[in-house]
Amino acid sequence: MAPLLSVQGLTVELVTGERTFEAVSDLTFDVSRNEVLALVGESGSGKSMTALAIMRLLPEPVAEIIGGRILFGDVDLASASEARLMEIRGDRIGLIFQEPMTSLNPSIRVGPQVAEVLRLHKGLSVATARQRVEELFELVRIPDPKRRYDDYPHQMSGGMRQRVVIALALACDPDLLIADEPTTALDVTTQAQILETFRDLQASVGAATILITHDLAVVAETADRVAVMYAGRIVEEATTRQLFDSPRHPYTNGLLGSIPQIEDALDTATRQPLPEIPGMVPALWALPTGCAFAPRCPLARERCTRERPPLAGMEPGHRAACWYPVEVAR
Amino acid sequence: MPEAIVRRRRRGARRVNLFLWVGATLLVGFVALAVLGESIAPYDPNAQDLFAMLEAPSEAHLLGTDNVGRDILSRLIVGTRFTLSIALASVFLAGIGGVALGAIAGYFGGLIDRVVTGIIDLLLTVPNIVLAIALASVAGASATGLTIAITASFVPPLARLVRGRVIELREEDFVAAAITVGMSHTRILLRHILPNAATVVIIELSLNAGQAVLIGSALGFLGLGVQPPAPEWGTMLGASREYLTLAPHLVAAPGVAISLLVLAFNAFGDGLRDVFDPASRN
Numbered sequence: 157m158a159p160l161l162s163v164q165g166l167t168v169e170l171v172t173g174e175r176t177f178e179a180v181s182d183l184t185f186d187v188s189r190n191e192v193l194a195l196v197g198e199s200g201s202g203k204s205m206t207a208l209a210i211m212r213l214l215p216e217p218v219a220e221i222i223g224g225r226i227l228f229g230d231v232d233l234a235s236a237s238e239a240r241l242m243e244i245r246g247d248r249i250g251l252i253f254q255e256p257m258t259s260l261n262p263s264i265r266v267g268p269q270v271a272e273v274l275r276l277h278k279g280l281s282v283a284t285a286r287q288r289v290e291e292l293f294e295l296v297r298i299p300d301p302k303r304r305y306d307d308y309p310h311q312m313s314g315g316m317r318q319r320v321v322i323a324l325a326l327a328c329d330p331d332l333l334i335a336d337e338p339t340t341a342l343d344v345t346t347q348a349q350i351l352e353t354f355r356d357l358q359a360s361v362g363a364a365t366i367l368i369t370h371d372l373a374v375v376a377e378t379a380d381r382v383a384v385m386y387a388g389r390i391v392e393e394a395t396t397r398q399l400f401d402s403p404r405h406p407y408t409n410g411l412l413g414s415i416p417q418i419e420d421a422l423d424t425a426t427r428q429p430l431p432e433i434p435g436m437v438p439a440l441w442a443l444p445t446g447c448a449f450a451p452r453c454p455l456a457r458e459r460c461t462r463e464r465p466p467l468a469g470m471e472p473g474h475r476a477a478c479w480y481p482v483e484v485a486r
Numbered sequence: 487m488p489e490a491i492v493r494r495r496r497r498g499a500r501r502v503n504l505f506l507w508v509g510a511t512l513l514v515g516f517v518a519l520a521v522l523g524e525s526i527a528p529y530d531p532n533a534q535d536l537f538a539m540l541e542a543p544s545e546a547h548l549l550g551t552d553n554v555g556r557d558i559l560s561r562l563i564v565g566t567r568f569t570l571s572i573a574l575a576s577v578f579l580a581g582i583g584g585v586a587l588g589a590i591a592g593y594f595g596g597l598i599d600r601v602v603t604g605i606i607d608l609l610l611t612v613p614n615i616v617l618a619i620a621l622a623s624v625a626g627a628s629a630t631g632l633t634i635a636i637t638a639s640f641v642p643p644l645a646r647l648v649r650g651r652v653i654e655l656r657e658e659d660f661v662a663a664a665i666t667v668g669m670s671h672t673r674i675l676l677r678h679i680l681p682n683a684a685t686v687v688i689i690e691l692s693l694n695a696g697q698a699v700l701i702g703s704a705l706g707f708l709g710l711g712v713q714p715p716a717p718e719w720g721t722m723l724g725a726s727r728e729y730l731t732l733a734p735h736l737v738a739a740p741g742v743a744i745s746l747l748v749l750a751f752n753a754f755g756d757g758l759r760d761v762f763d764p765a766s767r768n
Contacts, residue, residue: 242668245667251667253662273668276669
């Protein structure tokens, strides 16, 4: 089956002041129906930029797609007209925002806010839209949806608002769902609840999902496949199990090593400083010639600083961009 | 909840009500006067009585008579209509113009914004009243001319206020969210941005209304407003200034009326601001 979304060689150029550089370089990945792909990386790795590019919401002319295709069904989103995009956004593609506190309009009640999208794309009447929104609220587990329909955003907690945002993204039964750090702004217990709701819904709706996060715990709980981004490129892509069990790229290995383990940390006698990846993410306008990770890599050799490794197959379903991949299973 | 906080909150609530209620009550009173006009005025406002000129307040003429023996109270009551309708009309028109200009400039930015902002800044260098005087002398000394002049002097500051608020709102996440669900610019502007700018506009306009009364009266006083014998308050004030020493009540009556109306609008505006402004709410 053809993938629902196929990103091919996507390159996004950023112009800030007198500098011009690629924030996303030659990005290629697919997402199929019923699949959750996690895009993981540090801030500045280009993961949010990728999401914006797919929705064609880059702040042009500061950021622009300069190459590649974004095939969504038979439409190339990278070159689609604004009118076509307006039909697709909200209807075929739903976006879940990071900040539930600010992504709802404070002056409109939450119910009508979701209903508006249904009326816009599906042409529902006021009454039918209301009914559908109440169903959606039920679905995202907002208690007492009939009463909550008439709440203003400020009358809801962050978790409840994020449920409204999810309902908004799911309203038109989208084929593709993009969730940009959906739980980052929430406290831990709320995070767990939202993730659970999100996972259940994703499974029942069957949408292809791109989950953008820097939280590997969220990835482990939610994603089917993971693409790790570093300095605007995918450095490793694998199923979640493969990635956690046998990461091949030293960067991924470093990331996994820097997850705090509660048992180790509790034992004060043997407590070790948390392993971290030495050095800093390089500036995107001053990337080294070879592998962008080479300066921080414990396994780097001479070739790494000279030639950039291509994203190559390691085993079925597992690609990594490294000349000397990690061999040990974790 | 600590007692001090409870007390402070309660006091805050009472102050808000006071301003708003005083303003609203006065305004309702003025509107009633304007609507009823002749039907409650004790005399015909333009009927001259040459046997009762410049009379001090008495039982027959509660606020006295003017230099041709017209009853001042009657003239004030009927004149409410001029002053109030000029103020409200100019505020209403300025609201439409200012919001439209500011919204378009702020939302779309670019060249439109630079042109609009340039014109606004230019107009803002001219004091309100001077601009109004200039326009009134061009548009002609009449109620219409007065309304145009006052409207024009309110549009630039209001447009700038709206523009600033729209620019601020344009960057909000919920506007980005509206784009991601496929809404058009018109819809976003009308439904998601402007309603959130409404409070600043309403407050500004209610304060402007007080200003409008002042400017209107000032122009009337200078002879650039409504022409005599129409009983517009500023015009009455202007006509009576020669008799200031002889019959001070002639000046006092319209003066007090103007002050009360301005006070009513300002109290109302301040009250609204207290109600809407989250900073003064807690």
